[in-house]
Amino acid sequence: MRNFDTFNTMKKGFSFSQAVAEADRCLLCHDAPCSKGCPADTEPAAFIRKLHLKNITGAIRTIKENNILGGACGILCPTDRLCEKECSAMLKSKNLPDGEDRAIRIGAIQRFLIEYAWDTGFRVLKKPEQNRETVAMVGSGPGGLSCAAELAQAGYRVTVFEARPEPGGVLRYGVAPFRFDETFLKKEIGDIQALGVVFKCNTRIEGEKGAEKLLDEGFSAVFLAPGLWKATPLKPDQVPIDGLLSSVDYLASLRDGRLEQTASQIEGKTVAVIGGGAVAMDCVETAVKLGARDVYLVYRRSYLQMPAEEKEIQSTLAGGLHFLLLNQPLDYFTDADNRMAGIKMIRTRLGDVDASGRRAPVEIPGSEWNLDADIVIEAIGNQAEDDSPNWYPGVETGADKRIKANPETGETSIKGIFAGGDIVRGPSLVVNAVRDGKAAALAIQQYLNKQEER
Template identity: 65%
Template sequence: MSTPADFEPMEKGFDLAQAIAEADRCLLCHDAPCSAGCPAETDPGRFIRKLRFKNITGAVRTIKHNNILGAACGVLCPTARLCEEKCSAIFKSQECPEGADRPIAIGKIQRFLVEYAWHQGIQVLEKGAPRPQKVAVVGSGPAGLSCAAELAKEGFGVTVFEARPEPGGVLRYGVVSYRCSQDFLNRELDDVRALGVEFKCNHPVNGQRDAEKLLAEGYSAVFLAPGLWQAASLKKQRPAIKGLWSSVDFLAALRDGRFAEMRDAVAGRTVAVIGGGSVAMDCIGAAARLDAADVYLVYRRSYAQMPAEPDERIEAQEAGVHFLLLNQPVDYVTDGGRISGLKLVRTRLGEADASGRRRPEAVEGSEWVLPADLVIEAIGNQAPDDSPAWYPRVKVNDRRLIEVDPDTGRTSVEGIFAGGDIVRGPALVVQAVQDGKVAARAIKDYLTQ
């Protein structure tokens, strides 16, 4: 039987000997292609070289100066398609396009170095000399934290406004705890707090023009990073059916410490998770750990088209999850106000759509019902319907995503910048970190020129 204790632990990271042995495999390429593969300029070529020469403080300094969420990224980045994909140690060639060896485990080395610094009390970041201007950051996810830390290093006063009780965004209320635990996240947040960043939690900035009013309230610039927290549903409005969850509510309940309640709801039951991305993978992994009798992943395209990372898909299969591919959910089946099944229609793949993937087409007359006690919808998150009202002069597109200059994060309103998922749509932690850095540089230029 699962307990919170065996739900919680993260996989153990490298120890010193493992990290050094792995760094010793590095070919010390002159042009460090791995560094070019990192969206946040964390510069693995440089920090691995420093570790290789036993300069641990220098290695940690490289990471933390470039990426305030170095530990979280070390754990969560899909490295196989970022830095590690570019690693020369793979020895890719014409005869062997898949590569003849494995890449250096960059993410694991990165996580080790940051954790080692925490344990050894190595401090590598300093507050900048104080400047008179204050900046407001809306949202404490990776984009907000990164922007806040960069500005604090430059000496600006930074206040982060967060709607939820604790900071961290998806890292706190989304990603499952066995991938990024509360303690791990809190330790990384301490590095942000040590720079003097002030957090105002339980403080949503979501009234009419509230985000724009911050400029009139004494903040010289505003960085908008509220992410995407409105979960999409099969229906225009998710009906109130017992046993029907959004991925946002399901994962946040686990992170809110409602483990026993969630276990009671899931254990011994049949759970169907709709979706094919990383969020769906977190939901099926959590449901399996909560002792569901059967977990089904329902996805309307094929295995090869799933957006989830290959290792996540393999892990799910190893956990015994049933993959129901080429099946499109069309309706819920209920019994006395409770979910009792999911109505599906089989699909076949047609021509490629705008995403470049072959479009799933319903097979006429193939409807069937998958019996299920719980259904979790993990089919994407979007900006809340009312979010444009928080910043009515800021230009948004038809998906309510904020439009910015990609080189600066500037919005259509002077003094207001934005980044992270609210600009890109659902993306990655490391990309949100980079957006925060880019905007912080532009905010500094804006306030000092």
């Protein structure tokens, strides 16, 4: 049996002395630009200043009171385009030689403080008396979790309905475990359970008006955060092929008890991953770590158009990935037993800028070629599941089946039903889902207060 310990576990974060040394680099800006760069208002300027002044519990309190998933965000936020992008230490570095200075490592400090709280048994949030209305969350990803925690702290009785066996959404069944592991997630969810939030796992809200019925069943308000769990296929009418995997199922298989089976499917094989975003990078990096012989990343545009974060791309490159840029997959070919044999491709060049703001790939006539591959993972995009509008038919959705909600409050077209996270924004970030959950929690409280006044 293979040992998957390093695959299933994150690298250690900052030690106490590293975190303090990093906080001591802070320029203590008066206008706190880093805090303005945080979508969830986690207030990095405040917690870094407190750590610098050795007020450790105060620093932890700032994070947990502002962001119940402060640990997850500290690890997973693309900080170089959020809080750290605004860091004055980095702006200063523009006038210095390379390597002289850099942004404060805000995410790493944030992770350290949350882990320090767990290690020392310091609990910031106490279970409040829960004597207010009952509210339902659909989905236990970052959106549902943050909304649940905010409402529970305000005294509401909150039930989270989750289709899968364990809570966490993408944090549990998507992100590669060596980037975000289960032990850490369990502790962070433990902080939410300690607030009195009830989790009903293996409980999919479905069927005609499934979500709307929750209001009839006694819940005073509902927050919809089911995320996007259908991987967009290359061809909508694709027949199943042995060795053709969707990113959603492949990544879930690494975390739902099928790891050994998937590892033996990948080991020694030629794997091609189609896509250029964060999900494709997780697929590539995991396939490399599971011992694939060769891993190709097939992307139809060029390097600069890839939506993935630069540091993710660099870390996959270090793992030995082969880039196949400017190549459009057209179809697959199989052997006589319907096993994947490879991808029919055509080379592309970049044309004019398209609706996405990036230069569009244009196929080069006559440049078709075949890439041999044993396994192909499609990581082209994530979308709402086909049946989703059935269980909230009165809630206005777009052509892409995403929910239309007020971006400030999460209000939908049905009174009492709110929504946020990826199902509203499209594929986004953990910190944005946290922000939506917080905003909806506030709007739900205002809505319920008004109901009480009537």
